[in-house]
Amino acid sequence: AQTVTQSQPEMSVQEAETVTLSCTYDTSESDYYLFWYKQPPSRQMILVIRQEAYKQQNATENRFSVNFQKAAKSFSLKISDSQLGDAAMYFCAYRWNNDMRFGAGTRLTVKP
Amino acid sequence: EAQVTQNPRYLITVTGKKLTVTCSQNMNHEYMSWYRQDPGLGLRQIYYSMNVEVTDKGDVPEGYKVSRKEKRNFPLILESPSPNQTSLYFCASSQLALSTGGLYNEQFFGPGTRLTVL
Numbered sequence: 001a002q003t004v005t006q007s008q009p010e011m012s013v014q015e016a017e018t019v020t021l022s023c024t025y026d027t028s029e030s031d032y033y034l035f036w037y038k039q040p041p042s043r044q045m046i047l048v049i050r051q052e053a054y055k056q057q058n059a060t061e062n063r064f065s066v067n068f069q070k071a072a073k074s075f076s077l078k079i080s081d082s083q084l085g086d087a088a089m090y091f092c093a094y095r096w097n098n099d100m101r102f103g104a105g106t107r108l109t110v111k112p
Numbered sequence: 113e114a115q116v117t118q119n120p121r122y123l124i125t126v127t128g129k130k131l132t133v134t135c136s137q138n139m140n141h142e143y144m145s146w147y148r149q150d151p152g153l154g155l156r157q158i159y160y161s162m163n164v165e166v167t168d169k170g171d172v173p174e175g176y177k178v179s180r181k182e183k184r185n186f187p188l189i190l191e192s193p194s195p196n197q198t199s200l201y202f203c204a205s206s207q208l209a210l211s212t213g214g215l216y217n218e219q220f221f222g223p224g225t226r227l228t229v230l
Contacts, residue, residue: 098143
């Protein structure tokens, strides 16, 4: 079965600095989707960024970008110019067909 | 406004008392799913549905039931809740995924239901 691993339960970053959250996954499929979701204290799940596995170009959304290494099955999230509002739990997720898997999450703290 | 709604948002109940958590979406999505979120485990899929009258088990289906009689609704039923079902529950919906890519695959999540079983 596909698994998603986030090896950093907690991370901390200084405001305005850059932080990278790690994610690895295990799959035998070639076409799939990868996501990063943000969960603030409100508990709402908010999509941050999405990457299609067939695309070699790394996805970017404003201050958020990914480093997608398909061969290594790695999908890290980089947050640039961190803001206090970025403090949240971040989940990496994998989807193939209608099978969706989540990592255990990384809690990000942003220090002023 | 496109959204997924869940009710109730908070529920405290006792062991063995049947309960239903409702989920509704207004985006005409074929696919709907239920997850539970537990500390250190992330979100785990309970059941999913690819269309009306089509449901299937996820990773942790024991103790839960679902039904999909209408496209917009996907209730989660706990026939005899137990304390180990205390958790945060999310309903989500999306367009049906295709394995070849190119189809918008984002899942839209409801606000969550905090369930406590005493």
